[in-house]
Amino acid sequence: MTASEDFDLVIVGASFAGLTAARAAALRGLKVLVLEAKKDPGARIHTTGILVKEAAEERDVPDSLVRPVSMVRLYSPALRHVDLATRGYYFLTTDMPGLMRWLAAEAERAGAKIRCAAKVTRAHRMQERIELPEHGVTARFLLGADGARSTVAEIFGLGRNRRLLIGMEQEFAQVEGLDERFLHCFLDSRLAPGYIGWVAPAPKVIQVGLATDDRHRPDMAAFRRHLSRLFAFDEEHIVERRSGVIPCGGIVRPFADGNVMLVGDAAGMVSPLTAGGIQMAFRFGRRAGQLIADHLKRGGGLPQEVLARELPALMHKRAMRWLLERRPPNRIYDFLIGSWPMRRLAAGTFFHDRALPPSPLPRNAGKEREQ
Ligand SMILES: Cc1cc2nc3c(=O)[nH]c(=O)nc-3n(C[C@H](O)[C@H](O)[C@H](O)COP(=O)(O)OP(=O)(O)OC[C@H]3O[C@@H](n4cnc5c(N)ncnc54)[C@H](O)[C@@H]3O)c2cc1C
CATH class of the missing domain: 3.30.9 (D-Amino Acid Oxidase; Chain A, domain 2)
Structure with a gap:
């Protein structure tokens, strides 16, 4: 049997949330691995990406x-x-494929490793660590950034997007x-x-x-x-x-358990009204990477406890969705x-920002472009 390679942080999913978290954690000195099911993060894009x-x-x-x-x-x-x-x-x-490849290159430049064509179907706790046997790796912390139908959530019994x-x-x-x-x-x-x-x-x-x-x-x-x-x-x-x-449907509960946490769509971090999730994937992906590094290296509290205090309530947007x-x-x-x-x-x-004054539309706005 070959020995596992040990990482501080393994992230499942190389998209907005996972790649942003990987960059932040790697910059803070963690040994980070991102496992992505697709053969290339820029392949088979599923979002408009605005x-x-x-x-x-x-x-x-x-x-x-x-x-x-x-x-x-x-x-x-x-x-x-x-x-x-x-x-x-x-x-x-x-340009979504281009942007995704750029985010991946930035995470790698910060020191994270990205392994593509590496779908995660199994993982389990092994004392203090998480083992992902099909990829021959263990992690001190596992971050599920694997989208709306998260496998990490399913494996570890975390909240699901309903x-x-x-x-x-x-x-x-x-x-x-x-x-x-x-x-x-x-x-x-x-x-x-x-x-x-x-x-x-x-x-x-x-x-x-x-x-x-x-x-x-x-x-x-x-x-x-x-x-x-x-x-x-x-x-x-x-x-x-x-x-x-x-x-x-808003943030899933629970979105973490011990050293396993969800972020981005996996955690339901999407505006219930506009269905935009990229902003929150960027923000909380970065925060997740920072907080996991602070927890593992600098004696910081559990990342999920800090993150829970920062999550938006989204009450107004939930009412509008209703x-x-x-x-x-x-x-x-x-x-x-x-x-x-x-x-x-x-x-x-x-x-969003209703305090801003309306912009005067350009004089020809409202007329179709001359062909
Ligand atoms: C049609 C559509 C249009 C949208 N348009 C916009 C928009 O214009 N603006 C906006 O802000 N939001 C938009 N959204 C929402 C936005 O795309 C998501 O909120 C955003 O992609 C979430 O990023 P994420 O990193 O959390 O997850 P995702 O982008 O879903 O990425 C998850 C990654 O995990 C990988 N993965 C999944 N399972 C596994 C596994 N078991 N093992 C390994 N890898 C795995 C996937 O291949 C994927 O790369 C749209 C969504 C859709 C469906």
Whole structure:
């Protein structure tokens, strides 16, 4: 029998949370290994990957991998729209495979090892350590950053994500008629019950996506038919299709037990309202890496006890999710679109910081781009 290699920290999952945690822990001097099921962290991406401004402030990313979009065009089911912007606010659409590979390279540069094509299916406690026999390694601490359907949570009896949204997306090389200055978002209780549809101009492609609650399956063909009054989609221009689930039930309990902890989607760290999880994956991935290092090297308290005090309550967002799940009739959206309460609500949801004054839209905003 070959001897196991010992690590301070083994992280399952090389994505936003796992790679950010790996970098932070390795910089603090831990011997870190990341185990990733895919053959390359940039392969088979399951997310749109839009960074809200707060996520871009959490983690600096290369400008060459992102595209800033500062305005949102919000549509009602009848495709009436309102344009929204807030001074200084922006989203970054991303070259996701490129960004994921860059995050991996940064973690490695800090000293972490990343092993790909290394799916974890088994792990157990062995005295003070965790053993992962199929990979021949042991760890003083195990961090599950393995997404919404976490194997680490399952193996160690931790809390599981019970409420999920289902997201589906198609990437197009081009879409005729699209005003690329906007992130286009679509309210529709029939096509997107519990969430929204979107068309986002990314650095290299146009992303067309739809998410629903888990009692419905997103119908991309119906969504594209619905949008055909606005844009022309050509099937031949599809370059990628993807789907995935998004936790929307809040933080799982318990998210840790002794020297095993969850972070990112695995821990349910996703805004229940916007379904954005990258910002929290960056923030709490970094904090998890720091706190585990402080615990193992510097006599700090249990990471989960410190992290629990830092987690957001998300009460307002959970209330809004409750409302969305009631599936407001489409005629209500059509009636309210453009109204002051709807604009306030939408601005609060998209731009978070309601204290900022509204930005004057560029003079030609609201008109389609001249072809
Ligand atoms: C369609 C869709 C669109 C989205 N759009 C956005 C958006 O625009 N903006 C935003 O903020 N959020 C978005 N989200 C949510 C966002 O993608 C997640 O919150 C984010 O990816 C969470 O990062 P993570 O590192 O926690 O987990 P994940 O990104 O899910 O990564 C988990 C990693 O673990 C690996 N893994 C899983 N199981 C194992 C195993 N047993 N062994 C080894 N490796 C394993 C996986 O291969 C994966 O690499 C979207 C989600 C979906 C589904």
